[in-house]
Amino acid sequence: MNARGAFAILCVLSACLIAGCSERRNQAPDFTLSSVEDQQSQVTLSDLTREKSVLLVFWATWCPSCIEEIPILNAWQEQYAERGLQVLAVNVQEPRHHVLEFQKMMPLNYPSLLDADGEVASRYNLMALPSSVLLAKGGEILYYGFGLPERIERFFATDTKAGAPKGELIS
Numbered sequence: 001m002n003a004r005g006a007f008a009i010l011c012v013l014s015a016c017l018i019a020g021c022s023e024r025r026n027q028a029p030d031f032t033l034s035s036v037e038d039q040q041s042q043v044t045l046s047d048l049t050r051e052k053s054v055l056l057v058f059w060a061t062w063c064p065s066c067i068e069e070i071p072i073l074n075a076w077q078e079q080y081a082e083r084g085l086q087v088l089a090v091n092v093q094e095p096r097h098h099v100l101e102f103q104k105m106m107p108l109n110y111p112s113l114l115d116a117d118g119e120v121a122s123r124y125n126l127m128a129l130p131s132s133v134l135l136a137k138g139g140e141i142l143y144y145g146f147g148l149p150e151r152i153e154r155f156f157a158t159d160t161k162a163g164a165p166k167g168e169l170i171s
Helices: 003-021 045-051 064-083 096-105 119-123
Strands: 032-035 042-044 053-059 085-092 112-115 131-135 141-146
Touching: 032 112, 042 045, 045 053, 045 085, 053 064, 064 085, 085 119, 096 112, 112 119
Parallel strands: 053 085, 085 112
Antiparallel strands: 032 042, 053 131, 131 141
C-alpha cells in the first residue's frame, strides 16, 4: 500500500472514530468554546449547525500549512456565506494573547475560538494540524481530513435533490 492509500484509510478511520464519539451516527461531537477576541463570548457548535453548515478548521499559529490556508478560508467565508456556510477556526492549545497578536498580522474574516486545553481536538481525534471537518446543517459530518476539502463547491446543491433548498450544503 502506498502512502496515499494509507492516508485515505487513516482519514476514514478517524471519521469513524469521530462518529462513534457522538450520540447519533455521523454527528459531530458538540462543544462550547470562547471566542479568541472576547473571552466572555461563547460559541456552541450545535447552535450554529441548527442554522448553517459549518467548516471547522483546527489550527495553530506555529503551523505553516495552517497559515497558508487562511487566505483561502477568508475567500470561502465571503463566497459561501450566502449559501449558508460558516467557517469556524478552532485554535488548539495556544495562549489567547499569542493568537490575538497573530491575528493582528494575519486577520481571519471568520470567528476564531480557543481550545486552550485541547479537549475539543481530543474529542475529534485530531492527529495533525491543520484538520478540517465539514458539517451539513444539522451537524452531520460530510468531510474529515488533514487540510481543506478539495472542490468544496461539490458539497453545495445546484438543484433541489434530497429536499435541500437550492444552494444549501448537502451530503
